Amino acid sequence: MVEKLAEECKGWLYVNPESDPHFMPEKIKSKGSKVEVCPFKPSKDLSPEVVEKLVTLVDEMPRPLMIQCTSANRAAVALLLWMAKERGYTQGPAELLVKDLSLDTVRPEALEWLTSRLPEVRTGRIITAKSPEVRQLFDEETSTLTYLVTCPETSEAVLIDPVLEQKDRDLQVLKELNLKLKYVINTHCHADHITSGGLIRKDMPEVKTIISEASGAKADMHIKHGDTISFGKLQLEVRATPGHTDGCVTFILKTKTASFAFTGDTLLIRGCGRTDFQQGNPRLLYQNVYEQIFTLPGETFICPGHDYKGRGVSSVEEERRFNPRLTKSVDEFAELMDNLGLAYPKKIDVAVPGNMMCGVQDDP
The missing domain is CATH 3.60.15.10 (Ribonuclease Z/Hydroxyacylglutathione hydrolase-like)
Known part of the structure; x- marks a missing residue:
């Protein structure tokens, strides 16, 4: 399955630790896909540098891009972080998109973390x-x-x-x-x-x-x-x-x-x-x-x-x-x-x- 997906994807971003058994970089690379690893866990002590690196990778990696984790929670949050920057989302639109896209893999605590990093509607x-x-x-x-x-x-x-x-x-x-x-x-x-x-x-x-x-x-x-x-x-x-x-x-x-x-x-x-x-x-x-x-x-x-x-x-x-x-x-x-x-x-x-x-x- 991984090799078949890698044939369709020019970029592959893994957001769990590289040691995770679900990560198969050699199979992905063998199909010519560019591979990057950026482990992150949505939590209050996560450094801004990790978030910035993650968003930059999503922005710059070749398309079609696969963002992978073990449960689709972190991967979905990574995508939403990029979309928030790209599309100017405040807290409300991000929550709305999770609902409209039926992203039921996004855990409540992860969504709460995401919206805490986004601005409110404000002047200027x-x-x-x-x-x-x-x-x-x-x-x-x-x-x-x-x-x-x-x-x-x-x-x-x-x-x-x-x-x-x-x-x-x-x-x-x-x-x-x-x-x-x-x-x-x-x-x-x-x-x-x-x-x-x-x-x-x-x-x-x-x-x-x-x-x-x-x-x-x-x-x-x-x-x-x-x-x-x-x-x-x-x-x-x-x-x-x-x-x-x-x-x-x-x-x-x-x-x-x-x-x-x-x-x-x-x-x-x-x-x-x-x-x-x-x-x-x-x-x-x-x-x-x-x-x-x-x-x-x-x-x-x-x-x-x-x-x-x-x-x-x-x-x-x-x-x-x-x-x-x-x-x-x-x-x-x-x-x-x-x-x-x-x-x-x-x-x-x-x-x-x-x-x-x-x-x-x-x-x-």
């Missing part, structure tokens, strides 16, 4: 080291995820879906990073918080606000499907994705090393935006997710507008496979969305009028 974190252009910020009251996207060559930046109460925080981050804010952009007219775009514009007249033409909201610039928003040497591609609201759009960013989809409320981590008010239409949302988001490459980062369970990012491939709502048929999805029975957002009566005015009410 770079989502993935391989693409430092995108930082994530978080508003705890509304569970809103805001994104600061920066062109490293010119220091021009945009804010996507900022929250009024976090205006000073966001501007402080910009100041600390010595960035020049060009645009404040909203994915749609929010019902649960007021954008800070209007007040930022008052303080910084050179900053322009942007929202979709279909939203009907005021802004300095209106966009539609197929447009691009340029800042520095980067661009956001605009894709219309109505269904949560008529004006919902998804922004696609492609850097030299990664791709991101800023989906607002259209697509959330293992969920989606509600469709029972503000021109909601479940069939339209379903169609647009499949046509405009699920057609993106699987490794594309999903950067949602909210998460209520401490999760920061997902990927197109994960949502295509595991989203419990959007893996249903369109009829099943529509029935589900029509019967959620959710209470209206607490701030809807002030948020929607405020956001229609770009966050600044007209003076009496």
Whole structure:
């Protein structure tokens, strides 16, 4: 069995001690597979150097890669450690992936150790080291995820879906990073918080606000499907994705090393935006997710507008496979969305009028 598997694998990483009887390096090497050994045991006294070596080996070894241990516990944790670094996982997404992939070999204590090494969703974190252009910020009251996207060559930046109460925080981050804010952009007219775009514009007249033409909201610039928003040497591609609201759009960013989809409320981590008010239409949302988001490459980062369970990012491939709502048929999805029975957002009566005015009410 080992020799047969070795014929298919160009790399083979063993994570138990080399003396383990289940390790058969000569048989593996005889088939031309590159072999490395990195013993590790998930425990609080494990040195960071061992973890770094393990992640580096998973990253650099040739594919297809076999990661082997005796019970598939350590091997699975090794893979998850690499995925966490590669995909910007916080604690929540790692736990979710163990559940969705039915990795029942991962022992509870090993999963607890893994998540203890991962960050929580927090303000200002770079989502993935391989693409430092995108930082994530978080508003705890509304569970809103805001994104600061920066062109490293010119220091021009945009804010996507900022929250009024976090205006000073966001501007402080910009100041600390010595960035020049060009645009404040909203994915749609929010019902649960007021954008800070209007007040930022008052303080910084050179900053322009942007929202979709279909939203009907005021802004300095209106966009539609197929447009691009340029800042520095980067661009956001605009894709219309109505269904949560008529004006919902998804922004696609492609850097030299990664791709991101800023989906607002259209697509959330293992969920989606509600469709029972503000021109909601479940069939339209379903169609647009499949046509405009699920057609993106699987490794594309999903950067949602909210998460209520401490999760920061997902990927197109994960949502295509595991989203419990959007893996249903369109009829099943529509029935589900029509019967959620959710209470209206607490701030809807002030948020929607405020956001229609770009966050600044007209003076009496």
